[in-house]
Amino acid sequence: MPDLIDSSENVSVHGIFNWILLLFIFSVITAVGNFLGYHHPIEGSLIGMAILSFITLIGVWLERYVPLDISSILYISVIGIIVAFPGMPTSEFVLKYVSQIELLAIVTVFLAYVGIGMGKSWDEFKALGWRAIVITVLVIAATYYGAAIVAHIVLVLTGVPAV
Amino acid sequence: MEWIIIPDKKPDTHVEHIYREKTDKRILKRNPWRDVRLHGTVLVLVIIAELIGTIKIPITKDVAITIMPLIYTIILGLAFYLIKPIKWIHRKQARIAEGAMMLFIGVLIAKLAISSGQSIGLIFEMGPALILQEIGHLATILVLPIALLLGFKKEAIGMTNSIGREPNVAVVVDKYGFNSPESRGVFAIFIIGTVIGTIFISFLVTFSLSFLPLHPYAFAMASGVGSASMNAAAIGPTLAAFPGMETQIEAFAGFSNLLSFCVGIYIVIFIALPLTERVYDWLEPKIGRDSIMPEKEDDNNA
Incomplete structure (x- = not known):
């Protein structure tokens, strides 16, 4: 894999483009799972996933652009808490769609990636x-x-x- | 995290987990969305898992083991990588999956954060429990004597000071150096936790929900162990056990994981590590065995 050992590559538009597409794929798979497992309509799930993806995108972008050593998890948590805060103008819209997505539907898709990814550690694990x-x-x-x-x-x- | 210097010799591959830059490069350069094999496989796994649905296996009259779709996807995912006849999931797909996973954690965190924001009043009300349960994570030090009895030496300090996820690995490597026995210990916990942690905690929680009469909120808070995937796996059975309390459980689980992440690291640095060292110095002369660790970490399975 010599092609990815490069000295330095900063986050580019290309990178953000990749993030968006990955989040889009993740959203579609989650919406399918959310429909099959919990019978929530696909359209609502997709809007909800778009909201979550957008928050994620801002978080990972801030992590790499703000010159502080703060993890994206922190940014995402703070944004998520604020937009859902009771009384915020965004909260009604956000809750209407995000509540249609079962946490377990997200977790199920997420853990499929985790499962495939952790296969890589198997040999070290056995040793x-x-x-x-x-x-x-x-x-x-x-x-x-x-x-x-x-x-x-x-x-x-x-x-x-x-x- | 540039302060972790890659040593001159080829580093063990597992160390790459803690390099955000590498994950970035993987995501940036590979056009990871184009990997139809990976995403197609995930889609198929999810469809299979959701169609099977949750299975309840009754053990006694009141106790049942719940096996949820999330367990199928994680085990099938691992199986697809390991089973040879499946040709389209290789190391490359695993690397992309791992990189993509770092991004998808965000979606999970966002969902939990929205539940937290929605229940912010309740979170402030339960503030004391939420903060104090972080201290409960110090219970890992109780495992230190067992590590000593099994023949670990300084490795035990790295192994038992915390749950050994990414931030903890970083702290230990920073304090003791990359090639120290303490770091070897925390790497071991990290790798094993990566492979079996998620599955293990899901069963652990399922059993505990049946046998331990604890407060529902306590289960929710405890699932925030400081690892997104273990957090996710622990919430599943908890949600299933207390129907009608989804928002509260998600709120506490998410907020507690957030606390583990930002406060927990300081508890490790200022309390857990010094305490582990003290306990080690006290117990090692008493119950320490001959070291089973060879000079180089290649085989300790003697």
Whole structure:
């Protein structure tokens, strides 16, 4: 793959063009899944996905153009929270369409890419041995339970009813 | 992230995960949208997965295991890459998938953020729980003694200070250096987490929902472990277990993942890593075994 080891290439219009097309493909696949799995109409899903894609695009663009070391995840989160904020003029429109997209429909498509992408790490994974696998599994479980139990205790102490 | 210097010798390929620039180049140069094989395969996988739908396997009267479409797509995706007869998914497709995935995380985050924005009042109300549960992630250090008993040495510090995703890898490499045992440890967790983490956490959550009588919000907050794909896999069963609470669960899960991402990294730097080192210095002389790690990290499977 010598063609992609190039010294430097900055984000160009070409790059943004690629992002848009990738997001478009992702949106179409998600809309199909959203229709098959959750029976939401394709048109509404596509508008909702367009909104989410647009926010993503602004986020990744800001990450690369603003000379601060801030991740796109942060930009995207802040934009998403603001446009859906109750009382914002955008919130009604955004919620109307984005609520038609099931999170699980997005996750299902996203994890298909994750699955194919992680195949690449398979050989390294096999080389690591069972001991490291045991530790990884325990670490993930510890993170999850640590957070769940602390959250539960705080919720009970602050008297949040278990809906 | 230019401060991670690529060493002169050819770096292990897995390190490339943490280079945003490389992902960029992959996306920019390859016309990744043109890869019909990859996107076509994903479309087929999604159609298969959604048509099968959610399967519930009852174990006892009250306990059922839920297997959701997201599990089918991730396992089928991996299988398509690994199974030889399938000729059209190669390393190239995997690289594009990996690069594209970095972009698609944004869509997922945007959806979660919109749920958070919608429920912003509720999030402020639950602020104490949301912030304190980040401290709960320190529980990974409890695994350190087991790592020592299994024969890891300084690797254990890298392995058990956090869940070992991209930001944690960056912190450990920055502090101990690229070729240190600590970095080897965190790389190991990173790679294994990449391959089995998502599938594992999805089953872990499914089981926990059946057996642990915790608050629904606690499950939602806990799913924000600081990795978008694991977050996604953990939310699935949680949403299914508490119908009618989608917006709240998404709001808490998304916001907690955001906290893990921006606050969690400082908890690792200022609390988790120093604490892991202390515990290591204290426990290693007591329960440490002969190192099972060879000088070069090629085979520790002895």
